[in-house]
Each structure stands twice: as structure tokens, then as C-alpha cells.
Amino acid sequence: MKFEGTVLTLLGVFYGLMGAVYWIWSKDDTGGVMLVGALALGLLPGLYLLWWYRRSGKRLRTEDRQDATIEEGAGVISSFPDSSIWPFVFAMGCFMGVLALVFGTWFAFPAIALGVMAMAGFTAESRRGGDI
Amino acid sequence: MTDLIERPVSTSDGDNVDHGTETSHHHDHHGPTGIMKWLTSTDHKVIGLSYTVTSLIMMIIGGAFAEIIRAQLVSPTSNLVSFSQYNELFTMHGSVMIYLFVGPFAFAGLANYLIPIQIGAPDMAFPRLNAFSYWLYLTGSITMLSGFLVGGGAANFGWVGYAPLSSAANSPGTGADLWICALLLTGFSAIFSGVNLVATIFYLRAPGMTLFRMPIFTWNMLVTGILILLAFPVLTAGLIMLYCDRHFGTHIYTVQGGGVPLLWQHIFWFWGHPEVYILALPFFGIVTEIFPVFSKKPVFGYRGMVFATLTIAALSLGVWAHHMFTTGAVLLPFFSIMSLLIAVPTGIKMFNWIGTMWGGKVHYSTAMLMSMGFLFTFLIGGITGIFLASPPLDFFTHDTYYVVAHFHSVVMALVMGALAGIYFWAPKMTGHMMHEGIGKIQFWFLFIGTQLFTFPLYLVGLHGMPRRMANYPINPSWQTLNEWGSVGAILIGISMVLFLVNVIYSWKKPVVAGDNPWDGHTLEWFTTSPPPSHNFLSLPPIHSERPTWDYNHPDHLAIEHNHKKQAKKSAKASAASDAS
Numbered sequence: 001m002k003f004e005g006t007v008l009t010l011l012g013v014f015y016g017l018m019g020a021v022y023w024i025w026s027k028d029d030t031g032g033v034m035l036v037g038a039l040a041l042g043l044l045p046g047l048y049l050l051w052w053y054r055r056s057g058k059r060l061r062t063e064d065r066q067d068a069t070i071e072e073g074a075g076v077i078s079s080f081p082d083s084s085i086w087p088f089v090f091a092m093g094c095f096m097g098v099l100a101l102v103f104g105t106w107f108a109f110p111a112i113a114l115g116v117m118a119m120a121g122f123t124a125e126s127r128r129g130g131d132i
Numbered sequence: 133m134t135d136l137i138e139r140p141v142s143t144s145d146g147d148n149v150d151h152g153t154e155t156s157h158h159h160d161h162h163g164p165t166g167i168m169k170w171l172t173s174t175d176h177k178v179i180g181l182s183y184t185v186t187s188l189i190m191m192i193i194g195g196a197f198a199e200i201i202r203a204q205l206v207s208p209t210s211n212l213v214s215f216s217q218y219n220e221l222f223t224m225h226g227s228v229m230i231y232l233f234v235g236p237f238a239f240a241g242l243a244n245y246l247i248p249i250q251i252g253a254p255d256m257a258f259p260r261l262n263a264f265s266y267w268l269y270l271t272g273s274i275t276m277l278s279g280f281l282v283g284g285g286a287a288n289f290g291w292v293g294y295a296p297l298s299s300a301a302n303s304p305g306t307g308a309d310l311w312i313c314a315l316l317l318t319g320f321s322a323i324f325s326g327v328n329l330v331a332t333i334f335y336l337r338a339p340g341m342t343l344f345r346m347p348i349f350t351w352n353m354l355v356t357g358i359l360i361l362l363a364f365p366v367l368t369a370g371l372i373m374l375y376c377d378r379h380f381g382t383h384i385y386t387v388q389g390g391g392v393p394l395l396w397q398h399i400f401w402f403w404g405h406p407e408v409y410i411l412a413l414p415f416f417g418i419v420t421e422i423f424p425v426f427s428k429k430p431v432f433g434y435r436g437m438v439f440a441t442l443t444i445a446a447l448s449l450g451v452w453a454h455h456m457f458t459t460g461a462v463l464l465p466f467f468s469i470m471s472l473l474i475a476v477p478t479g480i481k482m483f484n485w486i487g488t489m490w491g492g493k494v495h496y497s498t499a500m501l502m503s504m505g506f507l508f509t510f511l512i513g514g515i516t517g518i519f520l521a522s523p524p525l526d527f528f529t530h531d532t533y534y535v536v537a538h539f540h541s542v543v544m545a546l547v548m549g550a551l552a553g554i555y556f557w558a559p560k561m562t563g564h565m566m567h568e569g570i571g572k573i574q575f576w577f578l579f580i581g582t583q584l585f586t587f588p589l590y591l592v593g594l595h596g597m598p599r600r601m602a603n604y605p606i607n608p609s610w611q612t613l614n615e616w617g618s619v620g621a622i623l624i625g626i627s628m629v630l631f632l633v634n635v636i637y638s639w640k641k642p643v644v645a646g647d648n649p650w651d652g653h654t655l656e657w658f659t660t661s662p663p664p665s666h667n668f669l670s671l672p673p674i675h676s677e678r679p680t681w682d683y684n685h686p687d688h689l690a691i692e693h694n695h696k697k698q699a700k701k702s703a704k705a706s707a708a709s710d711a712s
Contacts, residue, residue: 070142073339091267
């Protein structure tokens with residue numbers, strides 16, 4: 001967790017420095033803004049991971065320790081879905097949505113219907129599924 | 133249907149049970165079958181295969197466009213296709229290959245299949261999001277190709293869609309809108325894939341699989357995932373603004389309303405240049421897995437490889453405007469320096485690949501030949517790219533066939549990397565070997581075809597022939613060089629036909645591969661071929677970046693990186709956790 005966070009933070013800081021040099025040197029706002037945006041995209045997840053590492057008492061997870069054995073990691077990892085129709089339904093909704101942008105607003109009606117259906121389905125499935 | 137997944141049990145060092153036989157005891161998964169299985173599956177292996185097959189179909193479609201283009205260019209006054217059809221063809225050739233083949237094949241096809249297996253995870257971190265991103269990709273592909281069916285034809289402003297050519301006045305018609313909307317869908321698909329890759333690699337590794345024991349392919353996919361998250365949202369935002377310009381009367385990219393056409397180029401290439409590395413890094417990863425296995429050596433300079441990959445990620449965001457040198461409105465020295473710098477980590481990788489083979493016991497399988505072809509072709513593509521990083525040379529060659537030849541060297545190298553990956557991992561995915569003989573013939577057709585196709589284009593570009601022209605001035609030397617290029621394209625086409633022949637042949641006459649046909653190094657070779665549901669029944673102890681090799685060759689264990697420092701650190705950490 002520590003190293004993951006450090007990598008993201010350092011990448012973000014590098015983009016920030018590069019962005020500062022570029023912005024001052026070129027006075028091009030487009031690139032400057034985008035590079036500073038990249039700074040934020042590195043810092044947000046990076047600092048979050050580091051904060052989480054500190055919060056968990058700087059303890060290394062089994063996957064971060066060189067000497068960890070497979071037995072130490074025994075237990076439930078998480079619950080994983082086996083199959084679900086809702087990703088397909090939701091994507092069809094999105095498909096109809098972009099077709100509405102191209103061919104006409106009437107495509108938006110099936111798009112919204114499919115989207116709402118899929119979101120309801122996703123939520124119900126998450127509540128029902130698994131043992132956690 | 134949701135399953136709680138527990139960690140697989142360990143296989144201790146002395147235990148010589150053949151773990152392959154245990155699959156029969158494993159319960160088969162209930163759930164839908166047939167087409168419903170494909171529609172509802174959230175298994176990363178099914179999704180990865182769907183991605184791989186779909187993207188290979190896209191490669192064949194895009195390749196067919198390329199063959200028509202090369203047929204048109206055999207003669208300076210050919211009228212095989214009309215000028216507007218030619219514009220549609222080169223636009224859709226580029227779009228299909230870049231957006232629908234190379235990227236999805238690597239960062240969603242092979243990566244989806246392999247990343248969880250290489251790090252000992254049961255699935256991707258967000259399986260349903262993963263399925264969603266596949267369906268977005270498929271519908272996006274259909275949307276883009278359906279441009280050929282509407283009146284006015286497909287998009288015809290080049291795969292870069294430069295403003296103001298892509299405005300409503302200059303490119304009316306639904307084909308252009310379909311192109312924009314297709315990129316919205318595939319863009320979101322890529323962003324979700326990126327999220328999934330990073331989360332999976334950060335959170336689902338097996339115990340002992342530290343970051344510096346991950347296979348280089350996994351490392352490269354992690355960096356690719358981060359770059360996707362940095363680059364793709366920019367493109368998506370740019371496309372939404374382009375759509376607004378076309379339909380809602382905004383003037384973001386048009387001079388008339390106070391907008392700036394150059395803004396599109398900035399936004400597009402801010403995505404477009406990291407995208408080059410999003411495309412290339414997965415293939416770097418593929419060949420880095422293949423060289424050590426067929427040289428019977430560990431990878432040379434593991435840490436150097438990781439460092440180089442991270443450096444490429446860092447620098448890749450600072451080079452976008454080297455595509456825009458001739459606009460006269462960008463900071464030339466900054467982008468020139470950054471573009472030259474990025475050759476350094478790429479060079480480190482080149483030397484590491486050669487160092488991996490150096491002194492090794494090289495076995496020339498098809499996968500290895502393809503990887504060596506990748507090395508050679510990518511070197512040519514890379515070195516000609518260094519010339520383009522120099523503004524004076526770029527002024528001379530910009531928008532000529534020299535640039536076309538440069539990036540076709542690069543992407544044909546990636547195609548060889550893709551085929552290397554297929555030949556290497558097909559036994560794991562299907563349980564059956566690909567035919568090596570046909571594969572080697574295919575390699576030579578592809579390799580010779582590629583060089584025959586690109587070298588004349590470099591020359592014709594240096595003679596000044598501009599790209600994107602259906603007809604060109606009658607000039608004997610240009611015509612001869614174009615004819616040679618077309619011969620190369622035909623050889624590449626034949627090699628792809630041979631690939632299909634090989635797929636069908638290997639399917640009809642299956643040769644059982646076994647779990648570990650190549651004596652592989654990484655975790656995917658430890659499980660069965662194809663892997664069971666949720667991948668592993670047992671895991672070997674992970675003491676280095678080559679756990680399967682260590683398990684199979686206890687006498688030749690891989691040496692750990694900086695093992696002393698790490699041992700001290702983890703002793704300290706475990707003491708601290710005991711105390712608390």
C-alpha cells in the first residue's frame with residue numbers, strides 16, 4: 001500500500017513540476033491546465049492510499065511482505081459475481097443513448113428505460129447476492 | 133449469483149502431487165449456458181477472450197481497408213475508389229486499428245485474461261464493471277463501422293478529426309457523428325478497464341506477490357492503467373465539446389465565434405501521445421514475458437525494466453505537441469527535449485531484451501521469432517521517431533509518407549507482439565497448442581512483408597510525397613516505391629490468412645498442451661489450461677518473480693532482488709506488528 005501510494009504521488013508531483021515549467025515557459029493555458037489536472041489525478045489516489053496506510057497502523061499486507069506464505073493469506077478474499085445480465089442491459093442503454101445523439105431524440109426513451117432497469121437490477125443484485 | 137471466494141490453498145515445496153488432476157473434483161459452475169453465458173458472464177477469462185476475438189475481427193476489417201488503400205496507390209492515377217471513398221477508407225483504417233484493435237486487444241483482451249492469473253487473483257476487482265466495459269467496446273465498434281451504412285458515408289476527416297475540418301459545415305453527415313459517439317463509448321470502456329486494472333493489481337495480489345515480484349507484463353499493465361486514467365478523460369471531454377460545436381452552436385473550435393481550432397489538437401494529442409504508450413507498453417510486457425522463457429534465463433535487469441516503464445509514464449504526458457511542430461504555435465524546445473528524453477527508457481528496454489537473450493539457450497519457437505521481429509521492427513520505428521523529435525527535420529517530413537512509415541513500423545511491431553502473445557498464451561487459454569510450422573511460415577511472411585512495406589514508404593516520404601492522397605503526381609520513382617510498398621502489404625495480408633488457417637487447423641486437429649508447455653516462469657503456468665473457475669485450486673510459494681519456475685526447478689531458484697534489505701525490513705515490520 002505504501003509503495004503503491006508513493007508511485008502515484010511521485011508521478012503526480014512530476015507532472016506538476018513539468019506542468020509548472022511548461023506553463024511558465026510557454027504561457028500556453030491548455031497544456032498547463034491539463035498537466036496540473038494530471039497532478040491532481042496523481043495526488044488524489046496516491047495520498048489516499050498513503051493516508052490509508054498510515055491509518056491502518058503502517059502494517060504491511062500479506063501481499064506487501066517478501067516473507068509471507070500462502071497460508072497467511074487464507075480466508076475469504078471477497079465476494080465475486082458469477083454472472084449478471086445487467087452490464088449488458090446497461091451498455092445497451094448507453095448504446096441507445098448515443099444513437100439518440102445521432103439519429104433523433106426518440107432513441108432516448110428506450111435508453112432511459114434500459115438504464116433505469118439496469119440500475120435497479122444492479123442494486124437489487126448487490127443487496128441479494130453473497131453472504132456478506 | 134454471487135460466490136464468496138476463498139484464497140487457494142498452498143502447495144508446499146516437497147509436495148509432488150500433480151495439481152492438474154484436481155480439476156475434476158472442482159465443482160462446475162451453475163448458471164446460464166450458450167449465448168446467455170456469453171451475455172451474462174462476468175468471468176475475466178470469458179470477457180478477455182471476447183475482447184481478444186472481437187479485436188482480432190477488427191484487425192481483419194481494418195487490414196482489408198489497408199489492402200484497398202495499397203491497391204489504389206499502385207498506380208498514380210488509379211480510380212479503384214473515388215476520392216471521397218478513399219478519405220473514408222484511410223479514416224476508418226486508422227480509427228479501427230487504433231481505437232478498436234491495438235488498444236482493446238492489449239489492455240483489455242490479453243490483460244483481462246492474464247493479469248488476475250499472473251498475480252494469483254480469482255478475478256478482476258470489479259467483474260461487472262469489466263463486463264460493462266466489454267459491451268461498451270462492442271457497441272462502440274458497431275457504432276463506428278455503421279458509418280458505412282448511412283447516407284454520406286463514414287467519417288472522412290482522418291483518424292485525428294482535426295478542427296475545423298471536423299466541424300458541421302466542413303464534414304456534415306451522420307458518419308462523423310457516429311464516429312464521435314463511437315469514441316465516447318469506447319473511451320468510457322477504456323477508462324473502466326483502466327480502473328479495473330489498477331484496482332486489481334493494487335488489491336488482489338496473492339500473499340508474497342510484492343510489487344517487485346510481479347511479472348513485467350503486470351507492471352506494464354499497471355502503468356498502462358494509470359496512463360489510461362490520465363489520458364482518456366481528456367479525449368472524451370474533447371469529443372463532447374466537438375459534438376456541442378457540431379450541434380448545439382457552441383464555438384469552442386471555430387474561429388468565427390471566438391474559439392480556437394488549435395485547442396482540438398492540444399486536447400487530442402494530450403490523449404494521443406500517452407495513447408501511443410498505452411498501446412505500446414502492453415506489447416513491451418508481452419515480449420518481456422516471452423524472451424526469458426525461451427532463453428531459459430530470468431529477465432535481465434528487472435528493476436531497470438520497471439524503472440524504464442515508470443519513466444515512460446512520467447515523460448509521456450510532456451510530449452504531446454511534437455505532433456504539432458508545424459503549427460508554429462507550440463514551444464519547440466520543450467517538446468523536442470522531452471521527446472528525445474523518452475528515447476532513453478525505451479532504449480534501456482531494448483538493451484534489457486538483448487541482455488535477456490545474451491548467453492541464453494535460445495529456442496526459436498514462433499512466439500520467440502515474433503518477439504525478435506518485434507524487437508527489430510520496433511527499433512526501426514523508434515529510431516526514425518527520434519529524427520521526428522527534431523523540429524527542423526520534422527518541418528521537412530511532416531505530413532509526408534515518412535511519418536506514415538515511422539508509425540507503421542511501430543504498429544506493425546506491435547502486431548508482431550500481439551501475435552507473439554497469442555502463440556505464447558493460446559495453449560493456456562484453449563488448452564491446445566497452435567501449429568508451430570504454420571506459425572513460422574506466417575512469421576516470415578509478416579516480417580518480410582512489413583519491411584518491404586515500410587522501407588519504400590520512408591524513401592518516398594523523404595522524396596516529399598504527402599500522405600492522404602488518392603492520386604499522386606506521375607513520377608517513376610514514386611510509383612516504383614509505392615508498388616514495392618503494396619507488395620509488402622500483400623505479404624502481410626497472406627500472413628494474416630495463414631494465421632486464420634493456423635487457428636482453424638489447431639482447432640480441428642487439437643494437440644493437448646498441458647499446464648506448462650513452455651516451462652514458463654510466472655503464475656499462469658501453474659494452474660490448469662484453461663484455468664478453472666476463479667483460476668487457482670492451489671498456489672505455489674512465491675519467493676521471487678518466477679514462482680512457477682522455482683516450484684518446478686528447486687535446484688535453480690531465482691535470485692531475489694535486494695533480498696537482504698527487504699528481509700531486514702520485513703523482520704522489522706513483523707516485530708512491530710507482534711508488539712502491537
